[in-house]
Amino acid sequence: MPMLDRFEQHTLKCSSSKKTHERFEILKKVLVGGCVVLCAAAGVPSEMQMRAVFAGFAVLSAVLAYYCHELHKNFVFVDYVHADID
Numbered sequence: 001m002p003m004l005d006r007f008e009q010h011t012l013k014c015s016s017s018k019k020t021h022e023r024f025e026i027l028k029k030v031l032v033g034g035c036v037v038l039c040a041a042a043g044v045p046s047e048m049q050m051r052a053v054f055a056g057f058a059v060l061s062a063v064l065a066y067y068c069h070e071l072h073k074n075f076v077f078v079d080y081v082h083a084d085i086d
Contacts, residue, residue, distance in 0.1 A: 005077060006074075006075065006076060006077055007021075007075065007076045007077065011075045011076070017075060020075065021072070021075040021076075024068055024071065024072040024075065025072070027068050028065055028068050028069055028072065031061050031062075031064050031065035031068060032061075032062075032065050034057075034058075034061045035058050035061040035062045035065060038054050038055075038057050038058035038061060039054075039055070039058045041054045042054035042055045042058060
């Protein structure tokens, strides 16, 4: 087991962290699915304003999914490199 394996050492044992980890996984799936649906829906309306709204929400959903993914990493592994510390 790696020395900094936060998932095995803490997340699986702590009920609060385990629930949050599971919720992040669900949230990422919902946001990615929403992005796909909104991208498909952006091509349906004939009005450009509605297309722009759907596309905007699709981009927002994708950005939130990425941000959620980055936060989710904290429950699994955080690399510590001494050279990166100022």
